[in-house]
Every structure is written in C-alpha cells, then in structure tokens.
Amino acid sequence: MATGKPTIDHGKLDRVVADARRASDQREQGYRERALKMYPWICGRCAREFTRANLSELTVHHRNHDHDYNPPDGSNWELLCVYCHDNEHSRYIDHVADHIGSGASTIPDPAAAATGNPFAGLKEMLKRKSSG
Numbered sequence: 001m002a003t004g005k006p007t008i009d010h011g012k013l014d015r016v017v018a019d020a021r022r023a024s025d026q027r028e029q030g031y032r033e034r035a036l037k038m039y040p041w042i043c044g045r046c047a048r049e050f051t052r053a054n055l056s057e058l059t060v061h062h063r064n065h066d067h068d069y070n071p072p073d074g075s076n077w078e079l080l081c082v083y084c085h086d087n088e089h090s091r092y093i094d095h096v097a098d099h100i101g102s103g104a105s106t107i108p109d110p111a112a113a114a115t116g117n118p119f120a121g122l123k124e125m126l127k128r129k130s131s132g
Helices: 010-029 031-038 082-101 122-131
Strands: 058-062 077-081
Touching: 031 058, 031 077, 058 082, 077 082
Parallel strands: none
Antiparallel strands: 058 077
16 A cells, blocks of 8 residues: 655665765865864954854965965965955955066065964963953
8 A cells, every 4th residue: 555655765865875974074174174173263354253154155265375285284274254355365466467567577476374373372361261
C-alpha cells in the first residue's frame, strides 16, 4: 500500500552530506576562513561590527595587494567591510595611475606587509580586566 510519501535514498543523502563536509573543510583552509577565525569581526577602517547574519559583507583585504601572499600569521590580511575595501582598492588604483602619469615606467611596489600584531596583548589585558 503506497502512502504517497517519497522514499529517502540514504546513499544519496550520505553523499550530499559528505560533499558538504569536504567543501567546508576546503573553505576552512582558505585565507578568508582563517582570517575570520584569527581576527574579530570588525572592519579595520570604520569599526563596523559584524555577526553571522551580515558576515558576507566583511571581506579580507590583502595589505600588499598580492592575493597569493597568505602567510599563516595573517600579517598580510585586514578585515574590511565591502565599502571600505572598495575604497581601499580605489585609492590604490588612483595611486598607481598617478605614479604612471608622472612619467614613471613601472608600477610602485605595494606597501610592505605589517609586521606587528595589534592583538598581541589582548588576551592578557582581558584576563586582567575580568579578574580586577
């Protein structure tokens, strides 16, 4: 007697779940996921705070504009909202155009990657604040 309910293909369901887990693991290895785990979800320029609901509007900016340079310490990354990120790239394009327009024959090297960690002492400061 047919009940009218579709039967569940458990094999197909297992494959879909396994594919989703593999895709998630691949994303975890990407620089965006690493940066989001490493830094607070706040725009580095306008200080706008983000939650899971609007996290897609927070981007990872490469300070030296080289998307292939992704050191494990995150020193070439900065979290920026989409508006500040767009502004930063517009400023860089203007800088390059000004440089080329001045008669220079090469594009200037991007600024050196930051070597400091602005959150280096944060954990200790938070411990002292909560215990005091």
